[in-house]
Amino acid sequence: MTTNSNLFGNIAQDLQYNGYSIQSLSLDLPSVLALQARLAELDFSAFNQAGIGRKEDHQTDKTIRRDKIYWLDQRNELESVFLNYMDEVKGYMNQRLFMGLFSYECHFAHYQPGAFYKKHLDAFKGQTNRVLSTVLYLNPDWQTGDGGELVIYDGKDHEKELIRVAPSLGTFVTFLSDEFPHEVLPAKSARFSIAGWFRVNNSIGGHIDPPR
Ligand code: OGA
Ligand code: MN
Numbered sequence: 001m002t003t004n005s006n007l008f009g010n011i012a013q014d015l016q017y018n019g020y021s022i023q024s025l026s027l028d029l030p031s032v033l034a035l036q037a038r039l040a041e042l043d044f045s046a047f048n049q050a051g052i053g054r055k056e057d058h059q060t061d062k063t064i065r066r067d068k069i070y071w072l073d074q075r076n077e078l079e080s081v082f083l084n085y086m087d088e089v090k091g092y093m094n095q096r097l098f099m100g101l102f103s104y105e106c107h108f109a110h111y112q113p114g115a116f117y118k119k120h121l122d123a124f125k126g127q128t129n130r131v132l133s134t135v136l137y138l139n140p141d142w143q144t145g146d147g148g149e150l151v152i153y154d155g156k157d158h159e160k161e162l163i164r165v166a167p168s169l170g171t172f173v174t175f176l177s178d179e180f181p182h183e184v185l186p187a188k189s190a191r192f193s194i195a196g197w198f199r200v201n202n203s204i205g206g207h208i209d210p211p212r
Pocket of ligand 1: 117184
């Protein structure tokens with residue numbers, strides 16, 4: 001827990017001052033091992049072509065993104081290790097930054113060689129309740145030439161590159177969902193990550209806005 005609060009404290013401070021945070025070798029080892037074990041047992045045919053937009057707007061457009069995804073679920077023991085960990089993140093950020101984070105959803109993403117995700121925002125101001133994006137990378141031996149970097153752009157000048165992040169095992173990225181355009185450069189090797197989003201609760205008439 002002390003290691004967590006150190007890490008969580010660093011993330012909170014980065015979010016407060018910059019709106020994004022990059023932490024290498026972040027998660028506690030049991031969570032990373034559980035996720036690697038889960039990936040090893042998953043059959044990649046269970047992954048679905050990722051789409052853009054929500055519900056009835058949902059469409060797949062391979063000119064925008066080419067990753068395949070698999071949503072995590074609390075009912076799977078290995079997946080629940082990570083989901084419970086993210087629940088701790090939620091509690092910490094709410095206490096320290098008053099973010100009002102309410103729910104969390106996330107999926108494994110598999111980028112095959114050649115796959116990419118063009119520059120996009122995860123949320124548009126006023127149109128969604130996604131507030132905080134997270135990405136955890138699960139690639140043990142990522143090399144410089146393997147591509148697949150996450151590029152984060154400036155929240156004001158969308159052409160200005162802020163940082164390039166290699167998707168190396170344990171690197172954990174968080175950023176404000178409606179502030180920072182970002183993209184995934186074409187991967188040259190198979191690339192695995194878990195992308196997730198915290199939402200605030202925009203319930204109307206007692207009906208909680210359902211995730212996804
Ligand atoms: C996403 C995304 C980044 C990454 O899924 O929305 O931006 O590095 N993923 O996997
Ligand atoms: Mn994104």
